[in-house]
Amino acid sequence: MAEQNQTNNQRSFKGPRRGHGPMMGGEKAKDFKGTIGKLFRYIGKYKAAVVVVAIFAIGSTVFNVVCPxxxxxxxxxxxxGIMNKITGNGGIDFTYIGKILLFCLGLYVLSVAFSFVQGFIMTGITQKVCYRMRREVSEKINRMxxxxxxxxxxxxxxxxxxxxIDTMGNGLNQSITQLITSVSTVIGVIVMMLTxxxxxxxxxxxxxxxSIMLMMFVIKKSQRFFKQQQEYVGHINGQVEEVxxxxxxxxxxxxxxDVRREFHETNETLYKSAWKSxxxxxxxxxxxxxxxNLGYVAVAISGAALAIRGTIQIGDxxxxxxxxxxxxxPVQQVAQVTNMMQQMAAAAERVFELLEEKEEEQIVENPVSTEGIKGEVTFEHVKFGYNPDQIIIKDFSAHVKPGQQVAIVGPTGAGKTTMVKLLMRFYDVNGGAILLDGHNIKDFNRRELRDVFGMVLQDTWLFKGTIMENIRYGRLDATDEEVIAAAKAAHAHRFISALPGGYNMELNExxxxxxxxxxxxxxxxxxILADNPVLILDEATSSVDTRTEHRIQRAMDNLMKGRTSFVIAHRLSTIKNADIILVMKDxxxxxxxxxxxxxxxxxFYADLYNSQWS
Incomplete structure (x- = not known):
């Protein structure tokens, strides 16, 4: 369908398409602080809940710190009591000790309860953030x-x-509460130690x-590998999906x-970065x-000396x-949280990069209405290149009257499919203009403009669902009778009826x-069901046998009556009845x-046509 050399130019527009190509090793997060800042601003909607989480986390820590x-x-x-019993001055006061133990048990229960509540609330916040982010990414994709x-x-x-998003969610869920708990534990412990x-x-x-110096050294070494690890997980997914x-x-x-070797190279890079991180x-x-352990030794020596002098007691x-x-x-936990935040930042950065990608312009101020479109199309000195430095459509001009059948022919790489993409505004022209009913297509809203066109491509796209649902995708409010009528017009009713389940047969993934x-x-x-004013048929009958092609061609002739239609075909015998044939080259x-x-x-056209029979 698409011309190979144009596709290559098109893919070079933003770099190689293959997601597992070579990249800079050990790349750090581009903006760690900025990404974390964006993430925390992103969850600003849940400030009150985060404050409650912080209060309960601190409360849990306080109860836990008092107990020792x-x-x-x-x-x-x-x-x-043991010393008194030895000296004969009394015994062990088990009642007093029991009260202390019961009091400690109560403190630990409260600590666990507070920890449970803050964990429950934080999990809810995290899942809401992930849900919102997935929804925004899904909506963003439709605008890309x-x-x-x-x-x-x-x-x-x-x-x-x-x-x-999963990595970011897990990191967010654990890092915030762990950070609050660790910091409050350090402060609380130091206060209790001073007493x-x-x-x-x-x-x-x-x-x-x-501890902090050693921790910073390790973080500095590991930080750059987390970004590369997260990056290559995406490359691995891309390669597996393609394979x-x-x-x-x-x-x-x-x-x-070859595939195994290529996968091994990508997997080896992922393994090394993951292993190092x-x-x-x-x-x-x-x-x-x-x-x-060094601290324990120092405390044991100094504590023993102070106890001998009577400054502190054994329990102290x-x-x-x-x-x-x-x-x-908690210092260890802070270090772990820091590593977790590195992973979280690397993942969040990639998500924010997607969310901040340039979108298609959807809304136009004072757009031209698509009501009553007749289908007059004019190409005025159109220039275009997928890469602005490589213009592949140099000077394309043509005028198509409403209802005319236009065939676009030419060798592979001539620019046939590219013209269709420009007409649908999948890409915008670099020079010149395309007019629809005398209006520049840039003056229409993209979504409304695309509602004018119906497309049938060589590369079919169907989804997991029933045959009825797949046909109805052309017009979602169509009745079952209208769907069946469209299938009959496309000469599909006969084979559908012979399938197990007929129109209710479910297509697999x-x-x-x-x-x-x-x-x-x-x-x-x-x-046919969509019933659009303008039709685009890109090698629409290339995958059917000759007899079926003739039947479809008759149906297409009826369908195209009164509609402007653009037909791209390599089999020139199928477009002999076209009103205008545009022959493209370079x-x-x-x-x-x-x-x-x-x-x-x-x-040139005669040579192309005669070459079919030579």
């Missing part, structure tokens, strides 16, 4: 220009909707700068080894454990050791349970006229 000191009193009471999709693999685009011993607190706090979609072609050309991330815990040492553990643990020719008939029936019209006139000229 309370338990220390129980340890002190127990040790004093054709050039975006023709320069990227489907898998790469889908990866941003699925993997990247026990300022000297021991100073010794313990000296560990923090060492499975074209599996039959790969088998037919014995390209299994996870390796550096995994270093965090053992490093922090080592630093924490136990509580302090637990606080030291609680001090190093790959649309492999009907033949290619049958697919083409269904798309023709869809176009982006220009070199001949035009009806079949008899062009044959009489004995020029």
């Amino acid at each position: 000191k309370v338990l220390g009193k129980a340890t002190t009471a127990l040790s004093e 220009p054709m050039s975006y999709f023709e320069s990227r693999t489907y898998g790469e685009v889908l990866s941003r909707i699925t993997n990247d 026990i011993s300022p000297l021991m607190t100073l010794i313990s706090v000296l560990i923090l700068p060492i 499975y979609g074209g599996h039959n072609v790969i088998k037919a050309f014995n390209k299994e080894n 996870q390796f550096f991330s995994g270093l965090m815990q053992p490093i922090m454990m080592f630093v924490g 040492i136990q509580a302090f050791i637990q606080y030291v553990k609680n001090l190093t643990q 790959e649309i492999t349970n009907i033949s290619q020719g049958q697919k083409q008939l269904l798309t023709i029936a869809r176009a 982006g220009d019209i070199i001949e035009q006229g009806n079949h008899d006139e062009l044959m009489a000229q004995n020029g």
